[in-house]
Amino acid sequence: MAIDQGCQGNVASFDSAATLWYAPLRAMSEPMPLEALAVAVRTAFGARARVVAAEPLAGDASTRRYVRLRLADDASPPTVVAMLFGSDRLPLGSEEIGGEVGGDELPFVNVGRYLAEHALPVPRVHHRTDTFLLLEDIGDTTLFAAARADTARVSALFGAAVDLVVALQVAGARQPAPGCYAFRQRFDGRLARWELEHFVEHGIETRHGQRLPAAERAALLTALAPLAEPFERATPVLAHRDFHAWNLHVHDGRLRLIDFQDALLAPDAYDVASLLTDRTTAELVPPALETSLLERFVRGRAAAGVPVEPGFSERYRRCALQRALKVIGRFYFLERVKGKPGYLAYLPAVYGVARRLLRAEPALASVLPELVRWVPELGEEPRA
Numbered sequence: 418m419a420i421d422q423g424c425q426g427n428v429a430s431f432d433s434a435a436t437l438w439y440a441p442l443r444a445m446s447e448p449m450p451l452e453a454l455a456v457a458v459r460t461a462f463g464a465r466a467r468v469v470a471a472e473p474l475a476g477d478a479s480t481r482r483y484v485r486l487r488l489a490d491d492a493s494p495p496t497v498v499a500m501l502f503g504s505d506r507l508p509l510g511s512e513e514i515g516g517e518v519g520g521d522e523l524p525f526v527n528v529g530r531y532l533a534e535h536a537l538p539v540p541r542v543h544h545r546t547d548t549f550l551l552l553e554d555i556g557d558t559t560l561f562a563a564a565r566a567d568t569a570r571v572s573a574l575f576g577a578a579v580d581l582v583v584a585l586q587v588a589g590a591r592q593p594a595p596g597c598y599a600f601r602q603r604f605d606g607r608l609a610r611w612e613l614e615h616f617v618e619h620g621i622e623t624r625h626g627q628r629l630p631a632a633e634r635a636a637l638l639t640a641l642a643p644l645a646e647p648f649e650r651a652t653p654v655l656a657h658r659d660f661h662a663w664n665l666h667v668h669d670g671r672l673r674l675i676d677f678q679d680a681l682l683a684p685d686a687y688d689v690a691s692l693l694t695d696r697t698t699a700e701l702v703p704p705a706l707e708t709s710l711l712e713r714f715v716r717g718r719a720a721a722g723v724p725v726e727p728g729f730s731e732r733y734r735r736c737a738l739q740r741a742l743k744v745i746g747r748f749y750f751l752e753r754v755k756g757k758p759g760y761l762a763y764l765p766a767v768y769g770v771a772r773r774l775l776r777a778e779p780a781l782a783s784v785l786p787e788l789v790r791w792v793p794e795l796g797e798e799p800r801a
Contacts, residue, residue, distance in 0.1 A: 462493035589655025606649035616746035640784035653682035
């Protein structure tokens with residue numbers, strides 16, 4: 418059977434390429450809405466547009482799946498990407514924040530519209546249905562991959578990413594929009610503490626297969642409480658929430674932003690901490706460059722007329738460490754609880770980030786031995 422029955426004259430020629438569709442797609446866990454995708458392509462680009470091949474793309478920790486569709490029509494782009502929703506579609510709000518943020522629009526569409534209206538480089542939505550979106554194809558080259566392939570461009574690429582954080586925060590400060598879901602939810606102290614509990618529950622308890630004694634658990638969380646302070650005290654700004662070198666693509670000579678559906682209001686240091694301290698970023702961004710990029714961020718905010726508040730260095734360290742601990746717990750949760758293999762392989766690099774940041778945070782000196790007791794990788798760096 419031909420996939421795109423809307424162009425009957427092309428059925429015979431397409432049949433010979435049918436394996437381009439079916440062979441890689443058999444491995445996907447849910448049926449592919451082939452006919453619906455073909456109809457959507459014609460609706461978006463005209464009756465002559467047809468799909469000739471599809472390639473599954475790498476997914477993420479959600480139930481979303483991605484497929485690159487190759488098209489045959491001079492009037493359409495050569496490729497588009499279909500974002501396929503899982504059985505629960507896209508959630509209408511982050512479960513840890515408290516469910517729906519209002520309205521029945523997909524957060525990816527709602528937040529993406531605000532970002533596009535303010536000249537932030539997000540993929541265009543070509544077509545939407547209740548089960549999938551057709552998106553502009555921005556390629557496969559992440560910021561991390563581009564920087565690793567050409568180390569002479571590391572400073573320029575990460576500098577452009579820092580400038581993008583500044584642009585996001587300035588847009589949010591100057592033109593807040595109550596209709597955008599990102600302005601209806603906040604990464605506050607409650608959520609920061611929830612993520613620290615997530616670290617204890619999964620980074621320690623799930624890992625070791627035992628619940629900590631109640632008093633010991635409470636004491637550990639109390640000792641980690643300083644990491645939630647930036648989320649309570651700092652004036653919140655518009656934040657992506659997962660702004661790192663794998664959620665930025667380099668396409669046609671500029672950075673493009675993805676995975677922004679969980680954007681919210683957060684401390685000014687959070688996105689830049691995510692960018693500069695995520696996983697193996699230290700392979701490309703040594704301490705001297707990290708310092709230079711932080712100075713660039715502060716200068717950029719000041720030049721835009723929205724200078725950062727005092728205490729930025731401490732906020733940066735604490736946001737980065739809070740995030741590193743959250744990630745440790747999250748990766749154990751994804752692999753051990755959700756059954757998604759591969760996440761624990763990322764942990765050595767995350768432990769390295771947390772080790773460095775723990776030793777730069779005097780307020781946590783007393784809790785370090787207890788942390789190392791349960792998470793020995795947070796102790797001395799292992800010798801090669």
